[in-house]
Structures are given as structure tokens and as C-alpha cells.
Amino acid sequence: MPTLSLKEAQHLIVRHCSTLAAEEVALSEAAGRIAAQAIKATRAVPDFARSAMDGYAVNSRNLTGDTVPVSLQVTGEIAAGATDLPQLTGKNAIAIMTGGALPAGANQVVPFEHCQRNGSVVLVDTPPHPGAFIRARGADLGAKQTIVRAGARIEPQHLPLLAESGLPQVSVVGCPELAIICTGSELLDTLDTPEAGQIVGGNRFLLASLIQGAGSTPRDLGLVADDCDRIVALLKEGLHGPSQGMITTGGMGPGNYDLLPQAFAKLGIRPVYTALAVRPGRSTMFGLYNNKPVFALPGPPPAVFLLFHELVLPALRAMQGQSRPLPPLMRATLTTPVTLKKTGLLNLKGAVAKLNGKNLTVRPAGKNEPANAIIHLPPSRKHLLAGEDVSLRLCTSAFF
Incomplete structure (x- = not known):
């Protein structure tokens, strides 16, 4: 099998990783997920004209004339959230709080600081300016306007718009789960005390964190010694379970105890490539088992970090339906x-x-x-x- 360039390998990986099926999730669980289709507002945001300031709702035609300031009669008050709204008529004003719905008959808000209140009368020295200090209906979003593109990540900033536009749940691409197996007889658990020749295995924690950071779910199957039968058994456990793919570390060199290629062959994992023209990463493999991707990475954690971003991350992005799983350098x-x-x-x-x-x-x-x-x-x-x-x-x- 020929040695591939990094770019060739990346394109092969993306081509072999299909987008997962869509699922509905509550808005509280949507941040960080990938939109399975364009998410559009079901109603305008805001859905009614509202005041952008604490002030007085007025009609601008009543602010014209030779007399300044203009004297208006205050006939009511509208708080944010009020639904029983008075109507503005005549040469009057209605006190209104930020977020309050604009009453019928009003087309301008004058902030409190531009007025003088004396009992039920307010003196206004602001010139007529229709639409001033008002957030018009649909100012943020029109009904059926796209909020999140298909294949785009739902960010925390999207959530207020999604909520206000009437979307209690959204359709997102399924969340990939990757099983993790770290091989090597020298590897110990964190609770063990290593002797000379032994080390505590840290790749499982590194990979779990990187997978989570990619919007996916890790499944840590633990450590396994350099024993082909035990490696095959653990590979079976991971690949026959719910995980959509697998990552292994270690066991890919030319040494007598590098048993991953042998274990993969016994299990029937079909290699797509077995070597890359990149350092680190010459002894890596990408294969398929019942269309599930399998990544075999070297053992040193620095190499695992580098190759995860170059090889595994594009696969996770493709499985989540991201529009650009392999962004340019x-x-x-x-x-x-x-x-x-x-x-x-x-x-x-x-x-x-x-x-x-x-x-x-x-x-x-x-x-x-x-x-x-x-x-x-x-x-x-x-x-x-x-x-x-x-x-x-x-x-x-x-x-x-």
C-alpha cells in the first residue's frame, strides 16, 4: 500500500466518514451542536414594536409647533411585559418602560432625561423624529429568516434568537462517539505506582478531552497490554458497541511488540492507508470496520495531539455534517x-x-x-x- 501525503490522507478520511442521522434536541442542549438543516425563525424578533428606552410614547405630530417645550398630558403607563395596552389619542403621552410594547397611536419614544414631569403633565423639548427609540417589529429577525445555516455550529449567541423566534427544540446532527484504546504493557492506571520501565498512561485523558472539545463523546475502554488476543477482544468490544468509530494509540511501529496491524488483520479491519509521509505519523493507519472509521495513532502524547487535529478532527467534523470539515491552512x-x-x-x-x-x-x-x-x-x-x-x-x- 503506497505511502500517502497528509493532504491525500485527509481527503480519504473525510470521504469515508458519513454524516450521522439528525435528531431533535431541546434548546438547552443545542449549543455546540451542528444544525442538520437551516434553522429559521417561526416568528419575527421582536414580534411587536417595543420601546428601547424608559420614556414617553408620543406621536411625533404632537411635537411640532412654535411652542417649546411641548406640553403633553400623561394618560397611562406601560411596563415591560404588559399586554393590556392603552391607546394613545389626542395631544397625550404614555409613560413606557424599556421593552414595553408600543401603544397604538404612538410612533416615537422620548427618553425620560429629555423631559420634565410635573404631575400628570410632561414637558418635551425633543423635535419630532418618527421611529426614535423604538425597536420595530422584525428589527432583529424576520419571520422565516435563517438563524443558523445547515452544517453550521449552534453558538451560545444563537440561543436567545432561537428562543425568541419560537423554537423550543431544533434539529441537529447526531453526536459521534469514539471509543479509545491505549496499548502498551508499560502503561499503568493513574492509581498505580510505576516502577522502572513503566509509565502512567495519559493518552486516554488527552483524547477524551480533545473528542469532547470537538463536540463528540469519548468512550474510554482503558489500557491493554501488548497481547494480540487481548487487543482483539477489546477492539471487538468497542467496534461492536454503540460507538461510531475508534482511536488506538501505540503498537504501530516496526518492533516485536507492535501488534496493532496484526490485531486489525485478525478482526477484519480494512486498511485505507497504512503509512503517511509526515513526521510524526509515518506509522499510522486509518481503516474501516463495517463502515466505522478506525484510527491507529503513535504512542507519544505530543504526536497524538498533532495527529488528532490533522486526521481525527476532520472525521468528526464530517460525521457531524459540518460544511468545512477540513478548513484551509x-x-x-x-x-x-x-x-x-x-x-x-x-x-x-x-x-x-x-x-x-x-x-x-x-x-x-x-x-x-x-x-x-x-x-x-x-x-x-x-x-x-x-x-x-x-x-x-x-x-x-x-x-x-
């Missing part, structure tokens, strides 16, 4: 030089990106420093200088 300016140990392959490096004014800058992440971006370093370059432009992928939208 961005360009940024290096603020420090970069020297690579090896050339010949595309190199991925965890990085810290910042937005300085209008310019996106980036530098390699320090040891144990959380990365918010991945630099794509060309295979032909061993030394890159500060000030050069490089390609990168952002790992989070809140990078600055």
Missing part, C-alpha cells in the same frame, strides 16, 4: 528560528500562535507548553529563519 510569520533534526518529510510541530494587530505570528511551543497551533514545515527545509512565513493550522478559535 493559514499563513503566519515565525518570530523565532526553527531547526529540524531530519528533512525529507512534512514536519508537524506544536506551536503558539498570536494575533498582533492584523498580523498572525507563531513560534514553536516550548517543552510542556500547551500548543494552540500546528506548524507545517516543508520537507526540503532544515533551517527556517525568524520573519519567514509558514503554514499552520489553528487548534482553537480562542488563540489570542
Whole structure:
């Protein structure tokens, strides 16, 4: 099977990951989910003309004339939420609070600070301005206007509009669940005390967090030693269950105890690719089991982080029906030089990106420093200088 470029692998992954079926969820559970179809307002927002200020509802024709200020008789009051509304007639005014429905006969609101109240009379020195301090019906949304596009993420800011427009529930793409298996006889649980040659397995926590951050659900199947039969049994448990796919870590190298390829063959997982021209990631695999995607990643957590964003995240986005599961790379300016140990392959490096004014800058992440971006370093370059432009992928939208 040929060694693929990262781009070729990404396109194959997206092509093999189908959008999940839609489901209805309550508005309280909709944030972060992907709209299965365009979500449109069932009614205008606001659904009635309302006051944008505490003040007096008036008719602008009563503010004309030679006498300033104009004297108006106050004939009532409208609080926010009031439904039994008086009608404005004659040369009168009605006190109205912010959010209160505009009464019939009024076409302007004059804020309290522009008036002088004396008993039941208010003196107004504001010129006529029809529509002033009024939020007209449909000012935010017209009936049947699209609030969220199909394939777009429902953001918290959408929720007030969805609620006001009469949508107690919405149709979203199903939430993918990925099973996680971490292989390696050296791996221990967090409650264990490692001896020389043993380590506490941390990839399960890293992957669970990354999967959740992608709007999906992790299913941690735990750690498994380098034993082919035990690996196959755990793979069966994950792939025969409710999960829509699986990620494994470790066991993909050329060593005597790297048993994942053997276990995959025994279980009948069909490989789509078995090697990539990228570092880290040469010894990775993507396969299918009854159309469920299976990702086999290396063991080191830094490599897992990088390859999750480049390989697994596009799959999760495709399964959620996102319109752009593989967004294009961005360009940024290096603020420090970069020297690579090896050339010949595309190199991925965890990085810290910042937005300085209008310019996106980036530098390699320090040891144990959380990365918010991945630099794509060309295979032909061993030394890159500060000030050069490089390609990168952002790992989070809140990078600055």
C-alpha cells in the first residue's frame, strides 16, 4: 500500500466518514451542536414594536409647533411585559418602560432625561423624529429568516434568537462517539505506582478531552497490554458497541511488540492507508470496520495531539455534517528560528500562535507548553529563519 501525503490522507478520511442521522434536541442542549438543516425563525424578533428606552410614547405630530417645550398630558403607563395596552389619542403621552410594547397611536419614544414631569403633565423639548427609540417589529429577525445555516455550529449567541423566534427544540446532527484504546504493557492506571520501565498512561485523558472539545463523546475502554488476543477482544468490544468509530494509540511501529496491524488483520479491519509521509505519523493507519472509521495513532502524547487535529478532527467534523470539515491552512510569520533534526518529510510541530494587530505570528511551543497551533514545515527545509512565513493550522478559535 503506497505511502500517502497528509493532504491525500485527509481527503480519504473525510470521504469515508458519513454524516450521522439528525435528531431533535431541546434548546438547552443545542449549543455546540451542528444544525442538520437551516434553522429559521417561526416568528419575527421582536414580534411587536417595543420601546428601547424608559420614556414617553408620543406621536411625533404632537411635537411640532412654535411652542417649546411641548406640553403633553400623561394618560397611562406601560411596563415591560404588559399586554393590556392603552391607546394613545389626542395631544397625550404614555409613560413606557424599556421593552414595553408600543401603544397604538404612538410612533416615537422620548427618553425620560429629555423631559420634565410635573404631575400628570410632561414637558418635551425633543423635535419630532418618527421611529426614535423604538425597536420595530422584525428589527432583529424576520419571520422565516435563517438563524443558523445547515452544517453550521449552534453558538451560545444563537440561543436567545432561537428562543425568541419560537423554537423550543431544533434539529441537529447526531453526536459521534469514539471509543479509545491505549496499548502498551508499560502503561499503568493513574492509581498505580510505576516502577522502572513503566509509565502512567495519559493518552486516554488527552483524547477524551480533545473528542469532547470537538463536540463528540469519548468512550474510554482503558489500557491493554501488548497481547494480540487481548487487543482483539477489546477492539471487538468497542467496534461492536454503540460507538461510531475508534482511536488506538501505540503498537504501530516496526518492533516485536507492535501488534496493532496484526490485531486489525485478525478482526477484519480494512486498511485505507497504512503509512503517511509526515513526521510524526509515518506509522499510522486509518481503516474501516463495517463502515466505522478506525484510527491507529503513535504512542507519544505530543504526536497524538498533532495527529488528532490533522486526521481525527476532520472525521468528526464530517460525521457531524459540518460544511468545512477540513478548513484551509493559514499563513503566519515565525518570530523565532526553527531547526529540524531530519528533512525529507512534512514536519508537524506544536506551536503558539498570536494575533498582533492584523498580523498572525507563531513560534514553536516550548517543552510542556500547551500548543494552540500546528506548524507545517516543508520537507526540503532544515533551517527556517525568524520573519519567514509558514503554514499552520489553528487548534482553537480562542488563540489570542
